[in-house]
Amino acid sequence: MKLGVIADDFTGASDIALTLAEGGMDCVQYVGTPKTVAASDVGAGIISLKSRTIAPSEAVEQSLTACDWLLAQGCAQIVFKVCSTFDSTPEGNIGPVAAALGTRLGENQIIVCPAFPESGRSIYQGQLFVGDRPLAESSMKDHPLTPMRDSDLRRVLGAQTDWPVAHIPAATVFQGAEAIRAALPAGPAMIIVDAIRDADLRAIAQSATARKLLVGGSGIAIGLPQKFEIAPAAPRWRPTHGPGVVLSGSCSSATRGQVAAYVSAAPSREITPEAVMEENVDAEVLANWVIAQDSPPLIYSSADPAAVLAAQSRFGRDALALAIEGFFTNLTAALVRRDIARLVVAGGETSGAVVAGLNTTSFSVGPRIAAGVPMLRPDGRDIGVVLKSGNFGGPDFFAEALIRLTKQ
Known part of the structure; x- marks a missing residue:
């Protein structure tokens, strides 16, 4: 190395x-x-x-x-x-x-x-x-x-x-x-x-x-x-087909715009702080709903800064963050058990939670979808994963990423 x-x-x-x-x-x-x-x-x-x-x-x-x-x-x-x-x-x-x-x-x-x-x-x-x-x-x-x-x-x-x-x-x-x-x-x-x-x-x-x-x-x-005298080269990628989902926990302005664009064209479920903290949302039930959709749905907890601040004041910043991340970890694990094939994730903390749910030790790195955002494959698994920083990508990033995972 x-x-x-x-x-x-x-x-x-x-x-x-x-x-x-x-x-x-x-x-x-x-x-x-x-x-x-x-x-x-x-x-x-x-x-x-x-x-x-x-x-x-x-x-x-x-x-x-x-x-x-x-x-x-x-x-x-x-x-x-x-x-x-x-x-x-x-x-x-x-x-x-x-x-x-x-x-x-x-x-x-x-x-x-x-x-x-x-x-x-x-x-x-x-x-x-x-x-x-x-x-x-x-x-x-x-x-x-x-x-x-x-x-x-x-x-x-x-x-x-x-x-x-x-x-x-x-x-x-x-x-x-x-x-x-x-x-x-x-x-x-x-x-x-x-x-x-x-x-x-x-x-x-x-x-x-x-x-x-x-x-x-x-x-x-x-x-x-x-x-190290290495010449530039395009990373390799094996297309991934099958059920897909978008998971978004980022509250950045860019991601909130991407959420709005995707909600208008695909099935979606918003996960509120109240639902998570009061345990009114079940990861297994939601995973069943995801797999039953005809097109990849969006599960999101993204909200504007005022709403986030209000929720943090009510529940505590650290307690709320831990609960939401735990929810996304459990949801990811449930989706993996149902053979999810494409995962597009927005937000650094959310990505960490999703990776925990994937229960993998490493990823191979594929080509780019957007600046700073590659396609990833958990080693030994036929799943295409995209981990996006909140501020990266254009308005239609979610739809574009899901399609790009299926291409060579």
């Missing part, structure tokens, strides 16, 4: 797995840290954790365990994959995990760049933009678990770590890899690096060939396969 990735959620793991697979690397996405040795033909191992919103100490422990396993497989470089909108809280978990990984790897200068231009995430003068809006003015300001209300990544990261936080501006990045290397601070630091184009990300990757640790979104992986 040449390259190791530690991702703080499941959609982020599949996002960067797609980038590396399209770069020609043989990728496997693991569910948690494996207990056994990796196959000899794996070029990049991507470990999916569910560590974005857990206690920082737990996130650090899980990430270090993943790091040790990747090092034991021979990885020369580790990427800590975070969301392209830098989803986190003042306590972490990006800063604490990055610091712990840096210490474990003996790396005292850590490049941090969550930019993903293809999906409209760019960094300029240390500020993160979502499309043409600063992060703090985007829909991320109302995220139910990690509201992002500061666009300056230097301040965001600085609140999470005792390490000095430096910055390399776009004017330097435009000059290429040598200029980036020359601009690195003399002492220990985490360094926010501007990037607004794919060319910038390739320059950053080239500047970091000797670095043992990188922190960023999937964009930072664009130039990494070149380090």
